[in-house]
Amino acid sequence: MDEVRLEGASRLRHALSVLVLVLAAGLTLLPFVVMVAVSLAAPGTVYDGSLLPAPSWTGAFANYALAFSSQPLLRFMLNGVVVCGAILVLQILVAAPAGYALAKLPFRGRPLLFGAVVVSLLIPIQVPAIPLYLAIAQAGLLNTYAALVLPFVVSAFAIFLFRQFFLSYPDEVLDAARLDGFSELGIVWRLMLPAAWPAVAAFATISVIAHWNDLYWPLVVVTRTEMMTPPLGLLAFRASGETTGNVGALMAGGVIVTAPLVLGFLFFQRHLVRGLSVRARN
Template sequence: MARALGWTLLCLAAAVTLLPFVYMLAVSFAAQGTIYSGALLPAPSLAAARENYAFALTEVPLARFMLNGALVCGVLLVLQVTIAAPAGYALAKLPFRGRPVLFGAVIVALMIPMQVPAIPLYVAIAWMGLLDTYTALIAPFVISALAIFLFRQFFVNYPSEVIDAARLDGFSELGIVWRLMVPAAWPAVAAFATISIINHWNDLYWPLVVVTRTEMMTPPMGLAAFRSSGESAGNVGALMAGGVMITAPLVLAFLFFQRALVRGFGMGARA
């Protein structure tokens, strides 16, 4: 009975969570006149689906918005891992004065929302003339406290004997990081990659601060612009089609990294 009740509650929670996405997909396949028919899910139509998706792609440069989002997320992920892996290794395995203080600073940084340093960051970026550039979208997030924390938690459990043996074999500290630690930390990399991609793909606040040109807009900002542009303002089917196209890459990324995501956080929790 307890197990059946647990499964029932999980199924109900999954249904409540998925219903908005199912409705978004159904509306993107529906004709405009059937959306407000009162049915729980409007009747799908291939002709209406083609019209909605074509309108979403042509009314605004949605493909360019998604390309911008992919570029920002990809470059950010590479830079974040490049910086966080050695930093996490140093905090986990290298004895040096002030290490607890630095780790405490990482923990504190996890608690500070982006809105707190937004004004000084904007002033600095505007002073350097970098508004409406990829640098403005990427630079403030290159050092990720979350990535450093995850790598540090994973590396703490790595056998020190293996590291000592690698040093005897002539490995440098960076060689140990990139040739031993990072390949072994694939669950942590996958967990952080999923979080980083989702957070920065969905970010609307910072792009609104530093971007004004249409060609530099990211997916959420582009969808907001689509919502308020001319004929598309009342075209709910095309709006939902745009939402489906913007959401689909995140769903695929999560499904691909799902097991590694759970494993990475599990290992971090045990550390």
Template structure:
């Protein structure tokens, strides 16, 4: 009886989860199908468009030729990698210092990091924009990268990870001739690998998909990231009405992220679970 009850409740909870999953996945399924369907047949009244080979070739051909999609994606890769590398380069030593070194002002700095987590990006937008404009950096990779290189989220995540690391290992390292920076890079970074992996996913997804910040600092199509590029061409009229081509662009832009997530899923989840210690 108890077994039956628990299995029926399990069926119920799975049904709820399935419904949620279908609602989440549906737009993506529709995007993929629409990207494979000729323009004229996408809105024929059916719930899901019906793909054809001809439609697929047409849409992906238009997406790749009418919009400089590869250029956008190259920009996206440069920007995301630069942001991620600099974020880690800054957050690892900061997290290490906040977790393991004692110095005056450490509690205040930690509070500042926590407060930093609470400030949405929209608030400092104007001062940062003005600073970039005055230094002549608008429409450059620097404008896309520099505002993001200090990630309080990464500092906090790594700090939480480092706090549980045994102090005796650090003492051993100091006696073995490690400097504090080499402890951070050669001992803490490898130990924090799961946290670094999950943070990398967060960071790459956030900045690859980011529309807001590129829209603020970029007007030159050559410097556009994928999201901004697609939005720009839709508005500029080149993709107007050609939903199939737009969806093809969307698929091409999303695919690398999905692939990355699937590749790193295990590390991603482990990092989040361990980080909660």
């Protein structure tokens, strides 16, 4: 009898957990569903009081056509790809050797350096924004890809993540690699980084999402339309005279800019979960 009660209680807890997750997922997805629905609706039906206006082929075509014609959305997205890709590559080039050194190389001051990495995780980009802006302006790099990329080359989170992942790598393998003539950088690129693919994939997903959605820093260093990233481009799109008050066209622009990010996340979500859970188990 007790076993039946325990089994029933366990099933009830499981059902309640699933219900809570479904409700949380629904609340999270609701704004995106509304955005897509409004982008497909005719202008006259947006303000009819319904949460999800009925889709219309003519309304959808007009909204998306206006979104593409009023602002260079494809240029904004290309800028986002270039900036996110450059930041990710440079971050890995810096973070992998740094994480390896903090995890496997004994040297004086290593705990202090690791403490500095952890503390820097708490510092948002807004804190050093003014000196960074002055340095970039003095170098004549405003409205360039360099201005959008260089402040993020060193990622404290990436160093921390790789360091934690490299700690579990067997020291015996590293000693054998050194006996075979591997340099320390050779060990990083040929042994450690391929073994840390889950961490690389997890960090790549987080980095791309963060910098694709970043509005603050592009708003500081970019004023030319052709250099705008997706969030800044959407801000300019909202302020343009052709789309002012046209909610359907604005939502269509949001769908266009958001779709690649959503598809990329859906493709890499398994790697993201695996990369973070592997580190959690170690």
